[in-house]
Amino acid sequence: MCRSQPTSWLGRSQDCLKxxxxxxxxxxxxxxxPKLHTQARRIRKDELAARNYRxxxxxxxxxxxxxxxxFFLRTQPLLEHSSVWEILSGMQWRPSAGEFGLLTFISGxxxxxxxxxxxxAPLCMLTSLFLVEYAKRRALTAILxxxxxxxxxxxxxxxVWGLLVIVPLVPQISGFVQPWLGxxxxxAANNPTGYSILSGGIVLAVMISPIIISVSIEVLRSxxxxxxxxxxxxxxxxxxxxxxxxxxxxxxGLIAAIVMGLSRAxxxxxxxxxxxxxxxxxxxxxxDPGYPLTALIANNYGEMMSIxxxxxxxxxxxxxxxxxxxxxxxxxxxxxxxANRRAQV
Amino acid sequence: MKKRxxxxxxxxxxxxxxxxxxSLVLVGVLAAILVTIFIRGLPFLDLDLITKTPQGGFFLGGxxxxxxxxxxxxxxxxxxxxxxxxxxxxxxxGINVYTGASRLASLLRMALDVLWGIPSxxxxxxxxxxxxxxxxxxxxxxxxxxxxxxxxxxxxxxMDEVMRMVPSELSQAAYSLGAxxxxxxxxxxxxxxxxxxxxxxxxxxGRGIGDAASVLFTAGFSDRIPTSLASPSASLPxxxxxxxxxxxxxxxxxxxxxxxxxxxxxxxxxMLSRFLARRLSRNVIR
Numbered sequence: 214m215c216r217s218q219p220t221s222w223l224g225r226s227q228d229c230l231k232x233x234x235x236x237x238x239x240x241x242x243x244x245x246x247p248k249l250h251t252q253a254r255r256i257r258k259d260e261l262a263a264r265n266y267r268x269x270x271x272x273x274x275x276x277x278x279x280x281x282x283x284f285f286l287r288t289q290p291l292l293e294h295s296s297v298w299e300i301l302s303g304m305q306w307r308p309s310a311g312e313f314g315l316l317t318f319i320s321g322x323x324x325x326x327x328x329x330x331x332x333x334a335p336l337c338m339l340t341s342l343f344l345v346e347y348a349k350r351r352a353l354t355a356i357l358x359x360x361x362x363x364x365x366x367x368x369x370x371x372x373v374w375g376l377l378v379i380v381p382l383v384p385q386i387s388g389f390v391q392p393w394l395g396x397x398x399x400x401a402a403n404n405p406t407g408y409s410i411l412s413g414g415i416v417l418a419v420m421i422s423p424i425i426i427s428v429s430i431e432v433l434r435s436x437x438x439x440x441x442x443x444x445x446x447x448x449x450x451x452x453x454x455x456x457x458x459x460x461x462x463x464x465x466g467l468i469a470a471i472v473m474g475l476s477r478a479x480x481x482x483x484x485x486x487x488x489x490x491x492x493x494x495x496x497x498x499x500x501d502p503g504y505p506l507t508a509l510i511a512n513n514y515g516e517m518m519s520i521x522x523x524x525x526x527x528x529x530x531x532x533x534x535x536x537x538x539x540x541x542x543x544x545x546x547x548x549x550x551x552a553n554r555r556a557q558v
Numbered sequence: 559m560k561k562r563x564x565x566x567x568x569x570x571x572x573x574x575x576x577x578x579x580x581s582l583v584l585v586g587v588l589a590a591i592l593v594t595i596f597i598r599g600l601p602f603l604d605l606d607l608i609t610k611t612p613q614g615g616f617f618l619g620g621x622x623x624x625x626x627x628x629x630x631x632x633x634x635x636x637x638x639x640x641x642x643x644x645x646x647x648x649x650x651x652g653i654n655v656y657t658g659a660s661r662l663a664s665l666l667r668m669a670l671d672v673l674w675g676i677p678s679x680x681x682x683x684x685x686x687x688x689x690x691x692x693x694x695x696x697x698x699x700x701x702x703x704x705x706x707x708x709x710x711x712x713x714x715x716x717m718d719e720v721m722r723m724v725p726s727e728l729s730q731a732a733y734s735l736g737a738x739x740x741x742x743x744x745x746x747x748x749x750x751x752x753x754x755x756x757x758x759x760x761x762x763x764g765r766g767i768g769d770a771a772s773v774l775f776t777a778g779f780s781d782r783i784p785t786s787l788a789s790p791s792a793s794l795p796x797x798x799x800x801x802x803x804x805x806x807x808x809x810x811x812x813x814x815x816x817x818x819x820x821x822x823x824x825x826x827x828x829m830l831s832r833f834l835a836r837r838l839s840r841n842v843i844r
Binding site for chain 2: 243255256258259262263265266267268269270271272273274277280283284287311321335336337339340342343344347348356358361362363365366367369370371372373374376377378388419422423426432449450451453454455473476479480481482483487507510511514518525528531538539541542543546550
């Protein structure tokens with residue numbers, strides 16, 4: 214017989230098991246048989262470990278909660294001073310005058326991230342499709358370690374590369390496209406230096422591509438070969454197989470891969486700061502400089518205690534980053550879960 | 559038999575070429591990064607740079623090296639990794655052995671994935687807030703603590719993936735012989751997953767060394783090698799960043815060399831993890 218108490222997070226069956234074990238342990242402890250006594254000690258040890266390890270396992274949830282609540286509490290003074298809408302849509306960033314509009318910085322972050330995504334996502338998808346579907350197995354196994362290695366290279370190194378190669382290159386690109394696209398505001402050249410949204414976008418795109426590729430290759434490889442063979446046996450070309458069989462199946466995973474890259478790009482600090490110009494203006498063209506949220510926080514944290522509400526505003530910016538990344542990741546996780554459920558049906 | 563060329567074949571060929579081009583561009587750019595770092599960094603790399611701490615006016619083109627940053631980075635990442643390991647292994651056990659395939663386990667995994675995605679800058683700002691609340695100054699200890707937080711999700715998620723790969727029959731065999739879950743976890747699961755666990759630890763170590771934004775807030779920067787947990791510590795990524803901000807070409811050159819040192823360190827860690835994983839996979843039953 215087993216009465217299960219409604220405990221918070223143990224399953225019902227585990228509860229029963231626990232009760233049974235406890236009774237068994239109690240029985241064993243009363244015996245004088247030394248062999249059984251050792252057994253009781255081992256079971257007790259396991260129970261103790263179960264409690265501690267489960268407690269440890271809840272740490273990530275607590276950490277997440279504490280971070281969100283902590284940042285929120287630190288942002289509270291600012292929210293009493295001005296409304297959320299005022300902060301998010303305000304163009305003026307003048308801490309000494311008590312104006313904390315983040316729109317300039319939000320637009321900087323968004324434009325750099327979006328550009329990085331536009332550059333990286335198609336290239337990475339094509340590359341991982343090529344490596345998995347067309348290239349020889351040996352080429353794939355040779356290239357995978359290299360990609361994992363590149364994913365581990367610190368972002369500062371990508372920033373150095375951007376500073377050495379991309380920043381000098383951007384004015385040339387700008388000069389090259391001006392005759393054709395110069396009349397479109399998005400490509401207008403108002404900035405003679407290479408420190409621009411485009412530089413930031415390129416550096417980020419290159420930085421996140423090893424991550425996206427390595428995850429997408431894993432996703433594509435998990436598509437069963439039988440599906441491919443079936444399609445090919447019906448006379449479909451490789452591309453038709455990709456289009457009609459592989460991609461629909463792998464799509465959620467690929468989206469998750471891109472979201473992973475996106476959140477890396479979103480929160481990147483130093484590599485972007487090095488090349489993006491850090492001019493607090495809303496960028497109108499990809500050749501304009503920008504000022505991302507991350508750079509704002511990193512550049513100003515030193516003096517944030519000097520002006521009232523300044524620290525609150527910077528922590529608000531951090532909270533904004535945190536919330537957006539959490540939304541991204543939860544969204545990707547939900548897409549994956551739904552896809553898995555559909556695949557099982 | 560002659561092959562009939564249909565539109566589908568043409569499309570296949572065209573897409574294949576496009577994919578090939580995309581791969582070439584991407585692989586080329588990625589290779590070019592390493593080449594650039596090596597070519598620009600090597601001329602400035604000498605023994606002084608990696609064996610001396612900055613002397614007076616190092617950031618104005620003076621004498622000295624970046625030993626403070628090398629040692630600082632190793633201490634920060636090493637301490638963080640050690641702490642994270644002690645916290646991550648119980649978490650991974652808790653998820654894998656004691657929660658099983660329940661809803662809770664997938665919730666915890668999701669939380670870890672979200673934590674992994676949180677920018678290091680946010681971890682840094684979080685650490686900074688806590689430091690201010692306790693009246694602490696930027697120090698090696700604070701840097702280590704924040705890196706620990708940053709490394710835990712990386713380590714746990716990678717460990718978790720490896721532990722899931724271990725066939726459950728092995729653990730069940732241990733249970734059937736009378737082993738408790740704890741005993742089975744330590745003597746079967748850990749031994750089976752050891753190569754993957756080592757890779758996970760080294761992956762987290764590499765992330766710790768390369769991370770700049772979190773350390774910027776919490777460990778500060780110093781020209782001296784830290785003597786205690788309470789003294790501020792330099793780190794390689796920040797050394798690169800500060801040196802590149804200098805108007806002196808010589809100091810910028812040292813920055814390129816520092817970036818090269820950092821890259822080589824990461825490459826070495828990556829090779830080491832590959833080597834160890836192969837070495838340790840000898841007692842894995844497949």
